Amino acid sequence: MPVYSSVISLIPPYSFERLLRRLQTHPDPQLLVDAHKRVLRRVLRVGTRPVLVSLQFAGTTEEPFLRLHTPSSLSAGEQQQLEQTVRHMFCADLDLVPIYEHMRHQPPLAILTERFRGLHPFLDSDLFQSMVKTIIGQQINLAFAANLTKRLLELSGDAVEDDEGRVFLAFPTEEAVARLEPEDLRPLQFSQRKAEYIIDYARAIVDGKVDLGRLWQMEDEEIIACLTSLRGIGRWTVECLMMFGMGRPNLLPAADIGLRNGLQLVYGLTEKPDEKDIRRIGEAWAPWRSICSLYIWEAVGAVKRKETWE
Secondary structure, three states: OOOEEEEEEOOOOOOHHHHHHHHHHOOOOOOEEEOOOOEEEEEEEEOOEEEEEEEEEEEOOOOEEEEEEEOOOOOHHHHHHHHHHHHHHOOOOOOHHHHHHHHHOOHHHHHHHHHOOOOOOOOOOOHHHHHHHHHHOOOOOHHHHHHHHHHHHHHHOEEEEOOOOOEEEEOOOHHHHHOOOHHHHHHHOOOHHHHHHHHHHHHHHHOOOOOHHHHOOOOHHHHHHHHOOOOOOOHHHHHHHHHHOOOOOOOOOOOOHHHHHHHHHHOOOOOOOOHHHHHHHHHHHOOOHHHHHHHHHHHHHHHHOOOOOO
């Protein structure tokens, strides 16, 4: 029996099925998915402590909620922190209704509001993990990025075993990654530069050069200026951090190849748009450019999954 459980409210519409489909093309080595029971299991950090959690989707798309369970004993403060992390990851307080109204005024996007109804962003649990995963994902495909992430977890993450003997891995702490050398990652198929960038980022946090907590109080362009001063971190990388780590609603990563492919598909363009074209088209998406981008990406994912496109 779980030591702690609670119910997490979600703003409808919220579709667990759409989240599952997205996970098919965006594998996460930290997640164990039981589609039949509508359960996701993974380790989250409460402070620095790894805690195994079970998250069961209940209700319906129009009346959704999550049941959270953990076998760990938590203080009242830790319970609150865990619930805040879960609400953040699942964008529990994001209301899609006004966003859909906005998208329906732009015909190419209107079909996406019906096709992917209830799809919310699924965010990283913390900003260290989000940036490391984004650096790992630079210029490689999603499957290989997931494999590299898994190897980093196995090298430096914390293992938590459930009552059935299954092992779950917590994402490494900043301190654990800062202790590594690039030579530790090279046998895992990390490029020399990618290994250096990840370790440099961890050391910048440990040394106090980067204060992740302060980023939450900064404007988008301030964050970009702050983090692009680090080696290996460009504008696209920081935009992904703000979208998938912070959940900011109005980012447009115009250099993203997937977004280029998606715009060509959804807008019926004869050629792939360049950055200038994407920024021009994306102006009409404000102030919800992050969500519009997510739905454009999901159109590409649906094609990869061979979903019927109506």
